[in-house]
Amino acid sequence: MMSKPVDAAAPAPAIEIRFGQVGLIQVRVRSTDPGAILDELTGKVASAPLFFQRTGVCLDLTLLGRDPQLEEMRAVMDAVRRAGMLPVGLVGGSAAVESLSAALELPVLAPFRPQTQPVPVVQAAERVESGIPALMQQQPVRSGQRVYARSRDLVVTATVGAGAEAIADGSVHVYGSLRGRALAGARGETSARVFCQEFRAELVSIAGVFRVFETLPPELAGRPVQAWLDGDDLRFAPLGS
Amino acid sequence: MTEIIVVTSGKGGVGKTTTSASVACGLARRGKRVAVIDFDIGLRNLDLIMGCERRVVYDFVNVIQGDCTLKQALIKDKRLETLHVLAASQTRDKDALTPEGVKRVLDELIAEGFDYILCDSPAGIEKGAHLAMYYADRAVVVVNPEVSSVRDSDRILGLLASKTQRAEQGNGGVKEHLLLTRYNPKRVASGEMMSVDDVKEILGLDVIGVVPESPDVLAASNSGVPVILNDESNASRAYDDAVGRLLGEELPMRFLEEPKRGFFARMFGG
Numbered sequence: 001m002m003s004k005p006v007d008a009a010a011p012a013p014a015i016e017i018r019f020g021q022v023g024l025i026q027v028r029v030r031s032t033d034p035g036a037i038l039d040e041l042t043g044k045v046a047s048a049p050l051f052f053q054r055t056g057v058c059l060d061l062t063l064l065g066r067d068p069q070l071e072e073m074r075a076v077m078d079a080v081r082r083a084g085m086l087p088v089g090l091v092g093g094s095a096a097v098e099s100l101s102a103a104l105e106l107p108v109l110a111p112f113r114p115q116t117q118p119v120p121v122v123q124a125a126e127r128v129e130s131g132i133p134a135l136m137q138q139q140p141v142r143s144g145q146r147v148y149a150r151s152r153d154l155v156v157t158a159t160v161g162a163g164a165e166a167i168a169d170g171s172v173h174v175y176g177s178l179r180g181r182a183l184a185g186a187r188g189e190t191s192a193r194v195f196c197q198e199f200r201a202e203l204v205s206i207a208g209v210f211r212v213f214e215t216l217p218p219e220l221a222g223r224p225v226q227a228w229l230d231g232d233d234l235r236f237a238p239l240g241s
Numbered sequence: 242m243t244e245i246i247v248v249t250s251g252k253g254g255v256g257k258t259t260t261s262a263s264v265a266c267g268l269a270r271r272g273k274r275v276a277v278i279d280f281d282i283g284l285r286n287l288d289l290i291m292g293c294e295r296r297v298v299y300d301f302v303n304v305i306q307g308d309c310t311l312k313q314a315l316i317k318d319k320r321l322e323t324l325h326v327l328a329a330s331q332t333r334d335k336d337a338l339t340p341e342g343v344k345r346v347l348d349e350l351i352a353e354g355f356d357y358i359l360c361d362s363p364a365g366i367e368k369g370a371h372l373a374m375y376y377a378d379r380a381v382v383v384v385n386p387e388v389s390s391v392r393d394s395d396r397i398l399g400l401l402a403s404k405t406q407r408a409e410q411g412n413g414g415v416k417e418h419l420l421l422t423r424y425n426p427k428r429v430a431s432g433e434m435m436s437v438d439d440v441k442e443i444l445g446l447d448v449i450g451v452v453p454e455s456p457d458v459l460a461a462s463n464s465g466v467p468v469i470l471n472d473e474s475n476a477s478r479a480y481d482d483a484v485g486r487l488l489g490e491e492l493p494m495r496f497l498e499e500p501k502r503g504f505f506a507r508m509f510g511g
Contacts, residue, residue, distance in 0.1 A: 139402060140398075140445050141399075142395050142396060142398050142399025142400075142402070143392055143393075143395035143396045143399060144395075144396045144399055145399045145403070158445065159443075159445055161395045161399075161443070162392060162395070162443075163392065163395070163396070164395075164399075177442075179443075
Protein backbone atom coordinates (compact mmCIF):
# COMPACT_ATOMS: atom_id res chain seq x y z
CA MET A 1 0.00 0.00 0.00
CA MET A 2 1.61 3.15 -1.17
CA SER A 3 0.38 6.58 -0.29
CA LYS A 4 1.60 9.54 -2.13
CA PRO A 5 3.72 11.65 0.14
CA VAL A 6 1.98 14.90 0.92
CA ASP A 7 4.03 17.92 0.05
CA ALA A 8 3.95 19.61 3.41
CA ALA A 9 5.01 23.05 2.24
CA ALA A 10 3.35 23.57 -1.19
CA PRO A 11 4.03 27.14 -2.24
CA ALA A 12 0.98 29.41 -2.65
CA PRO A 13 0.16 30.13 -6.31
CA ALA A 14 1.30 33.45 -7.72
CA ILE A 15 -2.14 34.35 -8.99
CA GLU A 16 -5.76 33.48 -8.46
CA ILE A 17 -8.36 33.63 -11.19
CA ARG A 18 -11.79 34.83 -10.24
CA PHE A 19 -14.82 35.98 -12.16
CA GLY A 20 -16.15 39.32 -11.17
CA GLN A 21 -18.39 41.99 -12.57
CA VAL A 22 -17.40 45.57 -13.06
CA GLY A 23 -19.43 48.56 -14.15
CA LEU A 24 -17.77 50.12 -17.15
CA ILE A 25 -18.35 53.40 -18.90
CA GLN A 26 -19.08 53.04 -22.56
CA VAL A 27 -17.83 55.71 -24.95
CA ARG A 28 -19.80 55.53 -28.18
CA VAL A 29 -17.69 57.02 -30.93
CA ARG A 30 -19.56 58.93 -33.64
CA SER A 31 -16.58 60.53 -35.26
CA THR A 32 -12.93 59.65 -35.17
CA ASP A 33 -11.87 63.32 -35.21
CA PRO A 34 -9.32 63.30 -32.43
CA GLY A 35 -9.64 67.05 -31.78
CA ALA A 36 -13.38 66.83 -31.25
CA ILE A 37 -13.03 63.74 -29.07
CA LEU A 38 -10.37 65.40 -26.94
CA ASP A 39 -12.49 68.54 -26.49
CA GLU A 40 -15.67 66.75 -25.54
CA LEU A 41 -14.11 64.22 -23.23
CA THR A 42 -11.93 66.81 -21.51
CA GLY A 43 -15.09 68.73 -20.76
CA LYS A 44 -16.72 65.63 -19.37
CA VAL A 45 -13.77 64.80 -17.16
CA ALA A 46 -13.62 68.38 -15.88
CA SER A 47 -17.30 68.22 -14.96
CA ALA A 48 -16.67 65.46 -12.47
CA PRO A 49 -12.98 64.74 -12.13
CA LEU A 50 -13.32 62.34 -9.22
CA PHE A 51 -15.69 60.25 -11.25
CA PHE A 52 -14.04 60.35 -14.66
CA GLN A 53 -10.34 60.90 -14.12
CA ARG A 54 -8.38 57.75 -15.05
CA THR A 55 -11.56 55.75 -15.28
CA GLY A 56 -11.60 52.70 -17.53
CA VAL A 57 -13.76 53.10 -20.63
CA CYS A 58 -14.89 50.74 -23.31
CA LEU A 59 -14.99 52.09 -26.88
CA ASP A 60 -18.06 51.32 -28.95
CA LEU A 61 -17.60 51.88 -32.67
CA THR A 62 -21.04 50.88 -33.90
CA LEU A 63 -22.21 54.47 -34.39
CA LEU A 64 -19.41 55.12 -36.89
CA GLY A 65 -21.26 53.08 -39.48
CA ARG A 66 -18.00 51.93 -40.99
CA ASP A 67 -14.82 50.10 -40.04
CA PRO A 68 -12.14 52.58 -39.02
CA GLN A 69 -8.49 52.27 -40.00
CA LEU A 70 -5.95 51.20 -37.43
CA GLU A 71 -4.19 54.59 -37.50
CA GLU A 72 -7.53 56.35 -36.95
CA MET A 73 -8.15 54.18 -33.92
CA ARG A 74 -4.70 54.88 -32.52
CA ALA A 75 -5.46 58.60 -32.77
CA VAL A 76 -8.84 58.07 -31.08
CA MET A 77 -7.27 56.16 -28.22
CA ASP A 78 -4.60 58.79 -27.85
CA ALA A 79 -7.25 61.49 -27.61
CA VAL A 80 -9.19 59.48 -25.03
CA ARG A 81 -6.06 59.03 -22.91
CA ARG A 82 -5.12 62.66 -23.17
CA ALA A 83 -8.57 63.63 -22.00
CA GLY A 84 -7.89 61.62 -18.87
CA MET A 85 -9.74 58.35 -19.46
CA LEU A 86 -8.18 54.93 -20.03
CA PRO A 87 -9.45 52.75 -22.89
CA VAL A 88 -9.63 49.20 -21.61
CA GLY A 89 -11.64 47.47 -24.29
CA LEU A 90 -13.60 47.54 -27.52
CA VAL A 91 -17.21 46.57 -27.83
CA GLY A 92 -17.32 43.49 -30.00
CA GLY A 93 -19.56 42.72 -32.90
CA SER A 94 -17.62 42.47 -36.12
CA ALA A 95 -14.54 40.91 -37.62
CA ALA A 96 -13.05 44.37 -38.12
CA VAL A 97 -13.32 45.03 -34.39
CA GLU A 98 -11.65 41.67 -33.72
CA SER A 99 -8.65 42.55 -35.84
CA LEU A 100 -8.45 46.09 -34.44
CA SER A 101 -8.48 44.72 -30.96
CA ALA A 102 -5.60 42.40 -31.71
CA ALA A 103 -3.56 45.22 -33.21
CA LEU A 104 -4.40 47.63 -30.40
CA GLU A 105 -3.92 44.99 -27.75
CA LEU A 106 -7.34 45.62 -26.25
CA PRO A 107 -9.83 42.95 -25.26
CA VAL A 108 -13.11 42.59 -27.08
CA LEU A 109 -15.92 43.03 -24.64
CA ALA A 110 -19.47 41.83 -25.15
CA PRO A 111 -21.92 44.37 -26.53
CA PHE A 112 -23.55 46.35 -23.78
CA ARG A 113 -26.94 45.48 -22.46
CA PRO A 114 -28.80 48.74 -22.29
CA GLN A 115 -28.95 49.93 -18.71
CA THR A 116 -32.14 51.29 -17.27
CA GLN A 117 -30.56 54.70 -17.17
CA PRO A 118 -28.11 56.00 -19.77
CA VAL A 119 -24.42 56.13 -18.72
CA PRO A 120 -23.05 59.57 -17.94
CA VAL A 121 -20.40 60.04 -20.73
CA VAL A 122 -21.41 61.29 -24.22
CA GLN A 123 -24.90 59.83 -23.98
CA ALA A 124 -25.68 62.16 -21.12
CA ALA A 125 -25.03 65.09 -23.39
CA GLU A 126 -27.62 63.77 -25.81
CA ARG A 127 -30.28 63.26 -23.15
CA VAL A 128 -32.48 66.33 -23.19
CA GLU A 129 -32.36 68.06 -19.86
CA SER A 130 -35.92 68.76 -18.82
CA GLY A 131 -34.96 72.08 -17.29
CA ILE A 132 -37.22 71.78 -14.25
CA PRO A 133 -35.42 73.47 -11.38
CA ALA A 134 -34.74 71.49 -8.25
CA LEU A 135 -37.23 71.31 -5.40
CA MET A 136 -36.11 73.97 -2.93
CA GLN A 137 -36.45 73.28 0.77
CA GLN A 138 -35.48 76.39 2.74
CA GLN A 139 -36.75 75.23 6.12
CA PRO A 140 -34.90 72.66 8.19
CA VAL A 141 -36.14 69.13 7.65
CA ARG A 142 -37.05 68.17 11.18
CA SER A 143 -36.82 64.78 12.83
CA GLY A 144 -39.65 62.60 11.54
CA GLN A 145 -40.24 64.73 8.45
CA ARG A 146 -39.67 63.55 4.96
CA VAL A 147 -39.19 65.69 1.86
CA TYR A 148 -39.39 64.13 -1.61
CA ALA A 149 -38.42 65.73 -4.93
CA ARG A 150 -40.17 63.85 -7.69
CA SER A 151 -38.41 63.71 -11.08
CA ARG A 152 -35.88 66.33 -10.07
CA ASP A 153 -33.11 67.25 -7.67
CA LEU A 154 -33.65 68.35 -4.09
CA VAL A 155 -31.85 71.34 -2.65
CA VAL A 156 -32.04 71.90 1.11
CA THR A 157 -30.61 75.19 2.35
CA ALA A 158 -30.86 74.22 6.02
CA THR A 159 -30.23 71.24 8.23
CA VAL A 160 -31.59 67.77 7.62
CA GLY A 161 -32.14 66.68 11.20
CA ALA A 162 -31.41 63.31 12.73
CA GLY A 163 -34.38 61.06 12.01
CA ALA A 164 -35.41 63.10 8.96
CA GLU A 165 -35.37 61.98 5.32
CA ALA A 166 -34.34 63.97 2.24
CA ILE A 167 -35.33 62.04 -0.89
CA ALA A 168 -35.05 62.85 -4.60
CA ASP A 169 -35.37 61.08 -7.91
CA GLY A 170 -32.37 63.19 -8.90
CA SER A 171 -29.55 64.33 -6.66
CA VAL A 172 -29.81 65.56 -3.10
CA HIS A 173 -27.91 68.73 -2.23
CA VAL A 174 -27.79 69.80 1.41
CA TYR A 175 -26.30 73.25 1.96
CA GLY A 176 -26.22 72.60 5.66
CA SER A 177 -25.73 69.78 8.06
CA LEU A 178 -26.87 66.32 6.93
CA ARG A 179 -27.69 64.45 10.12
CA GLY A 180 -30.48 62.22 8.89
CA ARG A 181 -30.99 60.15 5.77
CA ALA A 182 -30.35 61.18 2.17
CA LEU A 183 -31.76 59.06 -0.63
CA ALA A 184 -30.88 60.10 -4.18
CA GLY A 185 -31.90 58.37 -7.38
CA ALA A 186 -34.99 57.13 -5.60
CA ARG A 187 -36.44 55.64 -8.78
CA GLY A 188 -33.21 54.10 -10.01
CA GLU A 189 -31.15 56.95 -11.48
CA THR A 190 -27.65 55.61 -10.85
CA SER A 191 -25.89 58.85 -11.77
CA ALA A 192 -27.61 60.74 -8.95
CA ARG A 193 -25.41 62.00 -6.16
CA VAL A 194 -25.66 63.25 -2.62
CA PHE A 195 -23.85 66.42 -1.63
CA CYS A 196 -23.74 68.04 1.79
CA GLN A 197 -21.88 70.76 3.60
CA GLU A 198 -21.52 68.97 6.89
CA PHE A 199 -21.57 65.19 6.80
CA ARG A 200 -23.17 63.51 9.80
CA ALA A 201 -25.54 61.25 7.93
CA GLU A 202 -27.29 58.24 9.44
CA LEU A 203 -27.84 56.65 6.04
CA VAL A 204 -27.04 57.48 2.41
CA SER A 205 -28.63 55.69 -0.52
CA ILE A 206 -28.27 56.11 -4.28
CA ALA A 207 -30.55 54.14 -6.57
CA GLY A 208 -31.20 51.72 -3.76
CA VAL A 209 -27.58 51.04 -2.86
CA PHE A 210 -27.25 52.23 0.69
CA ARG A 211 -24.86 52.50 3.56
CA VAL A 212 -25.67 53.01 7.22
CA PHE A 213 -23.24 55.01 9.28
CA GLU A 214 -23.06 53.61 12.75
CA THR A 215 -19.91 55.65 13.22
CA LEU A 216 -18.78 58.48 11.00
CA PRO A 217 -15.45 57.88 9.25
CA PRO A 218 -13.06 60.56 10.52
CA GLU A 219 -12.12 61.67 7.00
CA LEU A 220 -15.77 62.48 6.31
CA ALA A 221 -17.25 63.52 9.65
CA GLY A 222 -18.34 67.12 9.76
CA ARG A 223 -16.86 67.93 6.34
CA PRO A 224 -18.37 68.78 2.94
CA VAL A 225 -18.84 65.41 1.28
CA GLN A 226 -20.24 63.97 -1.92
CA ALA A 227 -21.48 60.45 -2.49
CA TRP A 228 -21.88 58.69 -5.82
CA LEU A 229 -22.40 55.27 -7.25
CA ASP A 230 -19.46 53.56 -8.89
CA GLY A 231 -21.00 50.45 -10.39
CA ASP A 232 -22.47 48.72 -7.36
CA ASP A 233 -20.27 50.53 -4.89
CA LEU A 234 -21.34 53.60 -3.01
CA ARG A 235 -18.39 55.95 -2.80
CA PHE A 236 -17.79 58.90 -0.52
CA ALA A 237 -15.21 61.62 -0.71
CA PRO A 238 -14.68 65.02 0.84
CA LEU A 239 -15.69 67.73 -1.61
CA GLY A 240 -12.96 69.81 -3.08
CA SER A 241 -10.29 67.26 -2.39
CA MET B 242 -54.74 91.55 20.27
CA THR B 243 -54.73 88.30 22.19
CA GLU B 244 -51.72 86.13 21.72
CA ILE B 245 -51.98 82.35 22.14
CA ILE B 246 -48.72 80.80 23.31
CA VAL B 247 -48.23 77.04 23.51
CA VAL B 248 -45.64 75.64 25.91
CA THR B 249 -44.58 72.31 24.47
CA SER B 250 -41.57 70.02 24.20
CA GLY B 251 -42.23 66.52 22.92
CA LYS B 252 -40.24 64.94 25.69
CA GLY B 253 -41.89 64.55 29.07
CA GLY B 254 -40.57 65.88 32.34
CA VAL B 255 -38.47 68.71 30.90
CA GLY B 256 -40.32 71.56 32.59
CA LYS B 257 -43.37 72.48 30.50
CA THR B 258 -45.78 72.93 33.38
CA THR B 259 -43.14 74.62 35.52
CA THR B 260 -42.53 76.98 32.61
CA SER B 261 -46.23 77.55 31.88
CA ALA B 262 -46.85 78.47 35.50
CA SER B 263 -43.84 80.77 35.80
CA VAL B 264 -44.34 82.48 32.46
CA ALA B 265 -48.02 83.01 33.23
CA CYS B 266 -47.13 84.61 36.55
CA GLY B 267 -44.34 86.63 34.96
CA LEU B 268 -46.70 88.11 32.40
CA ALA B 269 -49.42 88.75 34.95
CA ARG B 270 -46.91 90.45 37.22
CA ARG B 271 -46.25 92.91 34.43
CA GLY B 272 -49.94 93.76 34.35
CA LYS B 273 -51.05 91.52 31.47
CA ARG B 274 -54.36 89.63 31.59
CA VAL B 275 -53.35 86.00 31.36
CA ALA B 276 -55.24 82.71 31.15
CA VAL B 277 -53.26 79.49 31.45
CA ILE B 278 -54.91 76.23 30.33
CA ASP B 279 -53.88 72.68 31.17
CA PHE B 280 -54.23 70.46 28.07
CA ASP B 281 -53.04 67.31 29.83
CA ILE B 282 -56.44 65.69 30.19
CA GLY B 283 -56.37 62.84 32.66
CA LEU B 284 -52.95 63.70 34.09
CA ARG B 285 -53.48 67.23 35.22
CA ASN B 286 -50.84 69.00 37.22
CA LEU B 287 -50.96 72.68 36.28
CA ASP B 288 -53.36 73.21 39.16
CA LEU B 289 -50.88 71.62 41.58
CA ILE B 290 -48.00 73.78 40.40
CA MET B 291 -50.20 76.87 40.60
CA GLY B 292 -51.35 75.93 44.08
CA CYS B 293 -55.07 75.92 43.25
CA GLU B 294 -55.79 72.19 43.18
CA ARG B 295 -58.33 72.37 45.95
CA ARG B 296 -60.31 75.07 44.15
CA VAL B 297 -61.03 73.16 40.96
CA VAL B 298 -64.79 72.82 40.59
CA TYR B 299 -65.18 72.77 36.83
CA ASP B 300 -62.52 71.96 34.27
CA PHE B 301 -61.62 72.43 30.60
CA VAL B 302 -63.67 69.42 29.45
CA ASN B 303 -66.72 70.64 31.38
CA VAL B 304 -66.55 73.91 29.48
CA ILE B 305 -66.15 72.16 26.10
CA GLN B 306 -69.10 69.91 26.81
CA GLY B 307 -71.25 72.78 27.99
CA ASP B 308 -71.64 71.55 31.57
CA CYS B 309 -70.71 75.01 32.81
CA THR B 310 -69.75 78.45 31.60
CA LEU B 311 -66.15 79.47 31.07
CA LYS B 312 -66.41 81.97 33.89
CA GLN B 313 -67.46 79.24 36.30
CA ALA B 314 -64.45 77.12 35.39
CA LEU B 315 -61.76 79.80 35.40
CA ILE B 316 -59.91 79.93 38.72
CA LYS B 317 -58.61 83.32 39.73
CA ASP B 318 -55.07 83.26 41.13
CA LYS B 319 -54.87 84.46 44.73
CA ARG B 320 -51.56 86.25 44.27
CA LEU B 321 -51.95 87.95 40.90
CA GLU B 322 -55.35 89.36 40.09
CA THR B 323 -54.99 89.34 36.30
CA LEU B 324 -54.12 85.65 36.20
CA HIS B 325 -56.68 82.85 35.67
CA VAL B 326 -56.23 79.09 35.51
CA LEU B 327 -58.32 76.59 33.55
CA ALA B 328 -57.59 73.15 34.93
CA ALA B 329 -57.72 69.90 33.00
CA SER B 330 -60.08 67.09 33.81
CA GLN B 331 -58.61 64.31 35.88
CA THR B 332 -61.29 61.74 35.20
CA ARG B 333 -61.71 61.99 31.47
CA ASP B 334 -59.17 61.28 28.76
CA LYS B 335 -57.90 63.23 25.81
CA ASP B 336 -60.67 62.04 23.50
CA ALA B 337 -62.91 64.48 25.27
CA LEU B 338 -61.00 67.29 23.59
CA THR B 339 -62.23 68.30 20.15
CA PRO B 340 -60.77 70.90 17.80
CA GLU B 341 -64.09 72.73 17.66
CA GLY B 342 -64.47 72.64 21.42
CA VAL B 343 -60.96 73.96 21.96
CA LYS B 344 -61.56 76.72 19.39
CA ARG B 345 -64.74 77.79 21.12
CA VAL B 346 -63.02 78.10 24.48
CA LEU B 347 -60.12 80.03 23.01
CA ASP B 348 -62.47 82.37 21.14
CA GLU B 349 -64.38 83.01 24.32
CA LEU B 350 -61.18 83.83 26.19
CA ILE B 351 -60.21 86.22 23.42
CA ALA B 352 -63.64 87.83 23.66
CA GLU B 353 -63.12 88.20 27.41
CA GLY B 354 -60.17 90.43 26.64
CA PHE B 355 -57.25 88.30 27.75
CA ASP B 356 -53.85 89.55 26.53
CA TYR B 357 -52.18 86.14 26.66
CA ILE B 358 -53.53 82.59 26.61
CA LEU B 359 -50.93 80.05 27.62
CA CYS B 360 -51.57 76.45 26.58
CA ASP B 361 -49.68 73.97 28.74
CA SER B 362 -49.19 71.01 26.42
CA PRO B 363 -48.91 67.41 27.54
CA ALA B 364 -45.84 65.42 26.50
CA GLY B 365 -45.87 63.47 23.26
CA ILE B 366 -47.28 64.20 19.85
CA GLU B 367 -50.78 62.80 20.19
CA LYS B 368 -54.12 64.52 20.35
CA GLY B 369 -53.57 66.59 23.50
CA ALA B 370 -50.25 67.97 22.30
CA HIS B 371 -51.65 68.50 18.83
CA LEU B 372 -54.62 70.49 20.04
CA ALA B 373 -52.52 72.52 22.48
CA MET B 374 -50.37 73.76 19.59
CA TYR B 375 -52.95 73.90 16.83
CA TYR B 376 -54.30 77.41 17.43
CA ALA B 377 -51.06 78.91 18.74
CA ASP B 378 -49.51 82.15 17.53
CA ARG B 379 -46.26 81.50 19.34
CA ALA B 380 -44.56 78.47 20.80
CA VAL B 381 -42.13 78.12 23.67
CA VAL B 382 -40.37 74.80 23.10
CA VAL B 383 -38.88 73.62 26.37
CA VAL B 384 -35.66 71.65 25.92
CA ASN B 385 -33.25 69.99 28.31
CA PRO B 386 -29.62 69.99 27.17
CA GLU B 387 -29.80 66.25 26.62
CA VAL B 388 -29.97 64.17 23.43
CA SER B 389 -33.44 62.68 23.66
CA SER B 390 -35.00 65.97 24.65
CA VAL B 391 -33.31 67.71 21.73
CA ARG B 392 -34.42 65.00 19.30
CA ASP B 393 -38.02 65.20 20.51
CA SER B 394 -37.98 68.98 20.30
CA ASP B 395 -36.79 68.74 16.71
CA ARG B 396 -39.84 66.62 16.02
CA ILE B 397 -42.11 69.11 17.73
CA LEU B 398 -40.60 71.98 15.75
CA GLY B 399 -41.44 70.05 12.62
CA LEU B 400 -45.03 69.65 13.77
CA LEU B 401 -45.28 73.33 14.71
CA ALA B 402 -44.18 74.21 11.21
CA SER B 403 -46.67 71.92 9.52
CA LYS B 404 -49.61 70.81 11.67
CA THR B 405 -50.88 74.08 13.08
CA GLN B 406 -53.57 76.43 11.85
CA ARG B 407 -51.04 79.14 11.10
CA ALA B 408 -48.90 76.74 9.07
CA GLU B 409 -51.90 75.37 7.17
CA GLN B 410 -53.25 78.79 6.34
CA GLY B 411 -49.85 80.16 5.38
CA ASN B 412 -50.25 82.89 7.99
CA GLY B 413 -46.57 83.24 8.63
CA GLY B 414 -46.43 80.14 10.77
CA VAL B 415 -46.12 79.81 14.53
CA LYS B 416 -43.28 81.91 15.96
CA GLU B 417 -40.91 79.44 17.63
CA HIS B 418 -38.79 80.06 20.72
CA LEU B 419 -36.50 77.65 22.52
CA LEU B 420 -36.28 77.66 26.27
CA LEU B 421 -33.41 75.67 27.71
CA THR B 422 -34.18 74.33 31.18
CA ARG B 423 -32.26 72.32 33.81
CA TYR B 424 -29.02 73.80 32.58
CA ASN B 425 -26.01 72.88 34.68
CA PRO B 426 -22.99 75.07 33.83
CA LYS B 427 -20.58 72.88 35.77
CA ARG B 428 -21.49 69.78 33.78
CA VAL B 429 -21.36 71.75 30.55
CA ALA B 430 -17.85 72.94 31.43
CA SER B 431 -16.73 69.38 32.12
CA GLY B 432 -18.17 68.23 28.79
CA GLU B 433 -20.86 65.97 30.29
CA MET B 434 -23.74 68.14 29.21
CA MET B 435 -24.64 69.81 25.92
CA SER B 436 -24.03 73.54 25.85
CA VAL B 437 -26.40 76.24 24.68
CA ASP B 438 -24.45 76.42 21.42
CA ASP B 439 -24.74 72.66 20.88
CA VAL B 440 -28.50 72.84 21.23
CA LYS B 441 -28.71 75.90 18.98
CA GLU B 442 -26.64 74.17 16.34
CA ILE B 443 -28.79 71.07 16.23
CA LEU B 444 -32.14 72.81 16.39
CA GLY B 445 -31.19 75.85 14.36
CA LEU B 446 -32.94 78.29 16.67
CA ASP B 447 -31.89 80.91 19.19
CA VAL B 448 -32.87 80.45 22.82
CA ILE B 449 -35.22 82.82 24.55
CA GLY B 450 -33.86 81.84 27.93
CA VAL B 451 -31.66 79.45 29.87
CA VAL B 452 -33.04 78.31 33.21
CA PRO B 453 -30.43 76.77 35.50
CA GLU B 454 -31.04 73.51 37.30
CA SER B 455 -32.26 74.48 40.73
CA PRO B 456 -33.57 72.77 43.87
CA ASP B 457 -35.97 75.70 44.17
CA VAL B 458 -38.10 74.22 41.38
CA LEU B 459 -38.95 71.13 43.42
CA ALA B 460 -39.67 73.27 46.45
CA ALA B 461 -41.91 75.43 44.30
CA SER B 462 -43.97 72.47 43.04
CA ASN B 463 -44.31 71.11 46.54
CA SER B 464 -45.61 74.37 47.87
CA GLY B 465 -47.76 75.32 44.91
CA VAL B 466 -45.91 78.62 44.41
CA PRO B 467 -44.52 78.97 40.85
CA VAL B 468 -40.75 79.37 41.07
CA ILE B 469 -40.77 82.79 39.39
CA LEU B 470 -42.42 84.16 42.52
CA ASN B 471 -39.39 83.14 44.61
CA ASP B 472 -37.15 86.21 44.42
CA GLU B 473 -34.12 84.45 45.86
CA SER B 474 -33.84 81.88 43.11
CA ASN B 475 -31.69 81.96 39.98
CA ALA B 476 -34.33 79.92 38.20
CA SER B 477 -36.82 82.62 39.03
CA ARG B 478 -34.58 85.35 37.63
CA ALA B 479 -33.97 83.33 34.48
CA TYR B 480 -37.71 82.86 33.96
CA ASP B 481 -38.27 86.55 34.48
CA ASP B 482 -35.61 87.33 31.86
CA ALA B 483 -37.33 84.93 29.47
CA VAL B 484 -40.67 86.66 30.00
CA GLY B 485 -38.98 89.97 29.27
CA ARG B 486 -37.56 88.63 26.05
CA LEU B 487 -40.94 87.24 25.04
CA LEU B 488 -42.23 90.78 25.38
CA GLY B 489 -39.48 92.05 23.13
CA GLU B 490 -36.96 93.26 25.69
CA GLU B 491 -33.27 92.69 24.96
CA LEU B 492 -31.66 91.13 27.99
CA PRO B 493 -28.25 89.49 28.32
CA MET B 494 -28.20 85.75 29.09
CA ARG B 495 -27.41 84.97 32.72
CA PHE B 496 -26.56 81.81 34.64
CA LEU B 497 -24.55 80.30 31.80
CA GLU B 498 -21.49 79.97 33.98
CA GLU B 499 -20.85 78.49 37.37
CA PRO B 500 -21.25 81.18 40.01
CA LYS B 501 -17.82 82.24 41.31
CA ARG B 502 -17.62 81.68 45.02
CA GLY B 503 -16.27 84.54 47.03
CA PHE B 504 -13.23 84.27 49.30
CA PHE B 505 -15.20 83.86 52.51
CA ALA B 506 -17.59 81.40 50.95
CA ARG B 507 -14.68 79.22 49.95
CA MET B 508 -12.98 79.60 53.31
CA PHE B 509 -16.04 78.77 55.34
CA GLY B 510 -17.72 76.44 52.89
CA GLY B 511 -20.71 78.71 52.42
